[in-house]
Amino acid sequence: MSNIKVIEGDFVGSTGKYALLVSRWNSFVVESLKDGALDTLRRKGIKEEDITIYYAPGAFEFPLAAQKIAESKKFDAVIALGAVIRGGTPHFEYVAGECTKGLAQVSMNTGIPVTFGVLTVDSIEQAIERSGTKAGNKGCEAAETALEMVSLLGKI
Ligand SMILES: Nc1c(NC[C@H](O)[C@H](O)[C@H](O)CO)[nH]c(=O)[nH]c1=O
């Protein structure tokens, strides 16, 4: 029998308060990410009164909105849900890059987990595949990760 101590998050008796940060951009796929995240939270036992949904214009606005939400100290985790879809110019790189970098910074600076349910895809088809069709639902993954992180941080 090993003496190694192993600490990990789990989903036993999941609790906590969760903020969903949702973009209005690409709402045709992002609303499916939101539905997936809500379904995951509910199925793991999180009550509706412990969930708040915030809408932001686009993924570029996510870092500031997430920072304000995290600083409010009302939530144990922020679940960011959006879709950045490549167009014909370098715009995609800037929006996706700032969103990703900014959300990671918010998480590190506030100590609140910010999970990344933001699709960064080359086509609408890839977005649809990852929002509840053949490649799963990144909203569910982001919600599950938030639950696991809240559990893990509670044990450290
Ligand atoms: N093209 C996408 C955007 N673009 C909008 C930016 O996020 C931002 O709202 C605008 O530049 C004003 O500051 N946003 C997405 O979330 N997804 C996209 O594919």
Ligand SMILES: CC(=O)[C@@H](O)COP(=O)(O)O
């Ligand atoms: C991710 C984007 O900002 C993208 O939709 C912009 O498209 P385009 O590069 O064709 O202007």
